[in-house]
Amino acid sequence: MLHEKLVQVIAEKFVSSHDQHGFDLRFALTMRDDRRPKEWSVVFDVFTPSGDLLDGPVVVIVSDETNEARFL
Structure with missing residues (x-):
């Protein structure tokens, strides 16, 4: 079973492995x-290249069983 901090690390690595097209x-x-x-x-907040917060976050799902991440 994963703990909260490890789940965050897995999700952050997953997000950083994808091209964000200048978004943060x-x-x-x-x-x-x-x-x-x-x-x-x-949950990740999405900011434009100019620093504005977009309406609506990005959600990454992390499996307790496989440690794999995917976008919702």
């Missing part, structure tokens, strides 16, 4: 997913 994804929070008990939701 900043970690916001990590939480357990009530509908998916074996997965974590990791």
